[in-house]
Amino acid sequence: MFWESLLNARAHRLQPSGIQEMMVYASRPGAISFAAGQPSEDLYPIEEITHGFEEAMKDTSVLAYPYTEGDSMLRQWISNWMVEEGLASSVPGSERILLTTGSQEGLNIISQLFLKDGDVVVVENPSYPEAMLTFGKEGVRFVTVSMDEEGPVVSELEAALAKEKVAFFYTIPTFQNPSGHSTSLARKKEILSLLKKYNVVLVEDEPYRQLWFDEKPAKTYFSLAKEEPVLYLGSFSKIIAPGLRCGWMVLPPIIMEKAVQLRLTFELGVSALLQRMIFYVVSRRNFEAHLSHLRHEYRERRDAMAEAISKHLAPLGFSFPTPKGGFFFWGSRDGLNGTDFARFAAKNFGVALIPGEIFFALPQKGQNFVRFSFAKVDREETNKGMERLAKAFREFC
Amino acid sequence: MFWESLLNARAHRLQPSGIQEMMVYASRPGAISFAAGQPSEDLYPIEEITHGFEEAMKDTSVLAYPYTEGDSMLRQWISNWMVEEGLASSVPGSERILLTTGSQEGLNIISQLFLKDGDVVVVENPSYPEAMLTFGKEGVRFVTVSMDEEGPVVSELEAALAKEKVAFFYTIPTFQNPSGHSTSLARKKEILSLLKKYNVVLVEDEPYRQLWFDEKPAKTYFSLAKEEPVLYLGSFSKIIAPGLRCGWMVLPPIIMEKAVQLRLTFELGVSALLQRMIFYVVSRRNFEAHLSHLRHEYRERRDAMAEAISKHLAPLGFSFPTPKGGFFFWGSRDGLNGTDFARFAAKNFGVALIPGEIFFALPQKGQNFVRFSFAKVDREETNKGMERLAKAFREFC
Known part of the structure; x- marks a missing residue:
């Protein structure tokens, strides 16, 4: 109580990060992470x-x-x-x-x-x-x-x-x-x-x-x-x-x-x-080649996730447009509570994703959305993760 | 005017750093710097x-x-x-x-x-x-x-x-x-x-x-x-x-x-x-030895500066107690305007030091004080710098 009484208005406004919460799940052994916007470690130069x-x-x-x-x-x-x-x-x-x-x-x-x-x-x-x-x-x-x-x-x-x-x-x-x-x-x-x-x-x-x-x-x-x-x-x-x-x-x-x-x-x-x-x-001569390599590798991962989504999640009513760059698939399913689903899938099926809600400034928005990052996962992991998510979804409903 | 009008109260309260100003002088070719609390580069491990x-x-x-x-x-x-x-x-x-x-x-x-x-x-x-x-x-x-x-x-x-x-x-x-x-x-x-x-x-x-x-x-x-x-x-x-x-x-x-x-x-x-x-x-075994080495080296530099001060500045009425650790000599001279003197010495004699005034929260205080750092200077430079400062002071008065 003593310390709390000293904090200013800014400190009282600070909130925990929703992404950080999911990162804890993502770091558990055996977990597959579609969570953070982390680049892939094998692509660091x-x-x-x-x-x-x-x-x-x-x-x-x-x-x-x-x-x-x-x-x-x-x-x-x-x-x-x-x-x-x-x-x-x-x-x-x-x-x-x-x-x-x-x-x-x-x-x-x-x-x-x-x-x-x-x-x-x-x-x-x-x-x-x-x-x-x-x-x-x-x-x-x-x-x-x-x-x-x-x-x-x-x-x-x-x-x-x-x-x-x-x-x-x-x-x-x-x-x-x-x-x-x-x-x-x-x-x-x-x-x-x-x-x-x-x-x-x-x-x-x-x-x-x-x-x-x-x-x-x-x-x-x-x-x-x-x-x-x-x-x-x-x-x-x-x-x-x-x-x-x-x-x-x-x-x-x-x-x-x-x-x-x-x-x-x-x-x-x-x-x-x-x-x-x-x-x-x-400033090294190969920097442009490095960027091309990244684009190639992330494109492959994007394609793998698009395939895995259409195989495992699309039949369950999820809809995800295919992104043309960056790290993320962003999609929704009618009636989904993304926050509950993300926690459920992380805890019980070892797949971390980010619920859509936290991306909306105003509360009560975007509950049926979820975000997947394809940056850190290869084709096999992606497929395995999406398979787990489909199972999780069936059990969650 | 457009951009200024957008700034908040914090931005308007921000001030330039007095130490940074002196650092610019200190980085000129041929300058001897008694200015910043920078460790000596030759003592980095x-x-x-x-x-x-x-x-x-x-x-x-x-x-x-x-x-x-x-x-x-x-x-x-x-x-x-x-x-x-x-x-x-x-x-x-x-x-x-x-x-x-x-x-x-x-x-x-x-x-x-x-x-x-x-x-x-x-x-x-x-x-x-x-x-x-x-x-x-x-x-x-x-x-x-x-x-x-x-x-x-x-x-x-x-x-x-x-x-x-x-x-x-x-x-x-x-x-x-x-x-x-x-x-x-x-x-x-x-x-x-x-x-x-x-x-x-x-x-x-x-x-x-x-x-x-x-x-x-x-x-x-x-x-x-x-x-x-x-x-x-x-x-x-x-x-x-x-x-x-x-x-x-x-x-x-x-x-x-x-x-x-x-x-x-x-x-x-x-x-x-x-x-x-x-x-x-x-966590390496030699870290304690590294700290001992730093203490030894900085002690030598402290001693060199104490000697140079008593040789060149004490006769001119400057008074500096000898510090028992750290990086700084802090002293004063009756009637000195430290800020004007620091600028004068830096511009005309290539010696950078920090005027005392900026260390006081309330204005109009500490004008007769100056701070010298001995961390980055060896015996020879210290002596040369103090010699220059004595010359600067005679011309400044």
């Missing part, structure tokens, strides 16, 4: 990471207190790569690039600079739960916009912007987590003109962009924007390894300055050793 | 770090998303080591240990769980500027307690606690930054009974504790406390390498739970690769 460590250690200044902005070699590389890779229409300049420990840190920095108790944040319905925990801890109210296959529904977004003073619109435009949808070019242009009309910031979070299976995704909001305020977040977690904790943001100068001051109070700076290791991984 | 990387990479799960609490092997090691090293009177248990990226992150986590706009935080006068930036961004008001050679002055602390509702008392009890003072055992006991009387939390920050030159420091508050609420912060930055970004906190269960939920929204988790590397460094 181990040799390049080891080479990166050896190269980075030749300059022992990487073991000193880091620059708060991040390693200048990696920032410079990102600035150029963003143009080559089609993420930016012109070189943003390394001075606008803040290295993060991943998109999650970027979202927190944005939250802590922009949000205050009572603010309104617009999010997609469904959206990434950890982003909503991050915004939510600052005391915001969520307004949601539905997704269709082209992206966020424009009429709903306009209704929200017309009605409310909105702090920002948070979107995952490419292979969205969890829906798998990508926002089309036409939709992005419509949304950008709305942002201009209402003078609202867009936060563009793109951890899955490089993992396309059929064709390159539509241009980024960031590259399409002229005067429209867009904050861009990229990540190396899905394409190198999440344990190296490295991503980046592109920020306008005044926000960059404030973000650096904020980061200093958070942690002084992020390990330059890891950032320099990433630099040596991405 | 490079071989052990490399060995740690090789060992850690044998388990590629260190490249996956990390546990939010931190690596369990390192947490277990810290829990045991705290007893062996005399930091704790009994094993705290790894479940109470949160790995951080260093004390700075610990201070921010505490701030974000406990503080709100208008709260009062008691700090030592002088104290660590980045801690004050961290607390200050949440909108707190500072009440300060003077330091003497035994530690914080008890009558001043009691007056503060009696008058104000205090969120916590922040102290660096061992080789304090910047004063170099260590709080005596008797003083700690007095302060603990005050905490009990007023039911106030103590935040104990100990980055320099292992760097003692003459005798082991007095027992920690944490080990002395029975019911008194103490939050303990330790760090590997000064004794291994700051670029590995690793420290820890010991927290009561309810605060641990909230800290983990908060950390999740900050960054999901901290790189397990770095933490596991630290584990392999600290």
Whole structure:
């Protein structure tokens, strides 16, 4: 009681992560995990990471207190790569690039600079739960916009912007987590003109962009924007390894300055050793080949899961569209309680998945949805897991 | 103007770091740096770090998303080591240990769980500027307690606690930054009974504790406390390498739970690769020998700086007590404007030092103080730097 009485409003607003709960089940011996958005361990570029460590250690200044902005070699590389890779229409300049420990840190920095108790944040319905925990801890109210296959529904977004003073619109435009949808070019242009009309910031979070299976995704909001305020977040977690904790943001100068001051109070700076290791991984000649290899491997896993779903779950009334990139199948079944089913399947059948409910900002939504990640499972495991899930479902009903 | 208008009160309260400004001067070619609390690069245990990387990479799960609490092997090691090293009177248990990226992150986590706009935080006068930036961004008001050679002055602390509702008392009890003072055992006991009387939390920050030159420091508050609420912060930055970004906190269960939920929204988790590397460094048989070596080397540098000060600066009226551990000489000269002098010496004589002013929570204090770090400079550089400073001072006056 003593300690609890000392906590502030933010601390009282904090909630446990629904994904973390499922991760505990997923780590049990013998469990098959369709749970987290973890890349597959066998696809980490181990040799390049080891080479990166050896190269980075030749300059022992990487073991000193880091620059708060991040390693200048990696920032410079990102600035150029963003143009080559089609993420930016012109070189943003390394001075606008803040290295993060991943998109999650970027979202927190944005939250802590922009949000205050009572603010309104617009999010997609469904959206990434950890982003909503991050915004939510600052005391915001969520307004949601539905997704269709082209992206966020424009009429709903306009209704929200017309009605409310909105702090920002948070979107995952490419292979969205969890829906798998990508926002089309036409939709992005419509949304950008709305942002201009209402003078609202867009936060563009793109951890899955490089993992396309059929064709390159539509241009980024960031590259399409002229005067429209867009904050861009990229990540190396899905394409190198999440344990190296490295991503980046592109920020306008005044926000960059404030973000650096904020980061200093958070942690002084992020390990330059890891950032320099990433630099040596991405600047090697075979990085493009590594990305192609990832796309190939994850495409195979996607195909295997699509097959296993149609074999085992579709006959039971589950419906899952096939994603064109990223890590996730997102689907539903009429009358399903996804949260109860996920717990039941994890406890009794050793298969971990994520219930749909936690991806919705507003309670009582998405109960009949579930999310499967195919990233960490091979064809055999996928088939076995789906077989177990079908059994679990029959027993659960 | 558009972006500025979006920032919240926290963002407006953020300030540039005075230490960072001096670091820019310190990094100029030919400059001699007495500025930052950076360990010496030649004292990093490079071989052990490399060995740690090789060992850690044998388990590629260190490249996956990390546990939010931190690596369990390192947490277990810290829990045991705290007893062996005399930091704790009994094993705290790894479940109470949160790995951080260093004390700075610990201070921010505490701030974000406990503080709100208008709260009062008691700090030592002088104290660590980045801690004050961290607390200050949440909108707190500072009440300060003077330091003497035994530690914080008890009558001043009691007056503060009696008058104000205090969120916590922040102290660096061992080789304090910047004063170099260590709080005596008797003083700690007095302060603990005050905490009990007023039911106030103590935040104990100990980055320099292992760097003692003459005798082991007095027992920690944490080990002395029975019911008194103490939050303990330790760090590997000064004794291994700051670029590995690793420290820890010991927290009561309810605060641990909230800290983990908060950390999740900050960054999901901290790189397990770095933490596991630290584990392999600290659990090697030669770690105690490494600490002895550091103490020996830093003692030599302390001695060299004491000699150079008495040769070059004492005749000019500067007075610097000799520290018994840590990294810093802290001293003053009547009539000096330390901030102007530090800029003048850095710009014109290529010597970086930290002006005293920034270590004081309340403005207009400590102007005649300056801080020198001896950690990164050898005997020759120290002598050359002090010679330059004496010249700078003659020209400055």
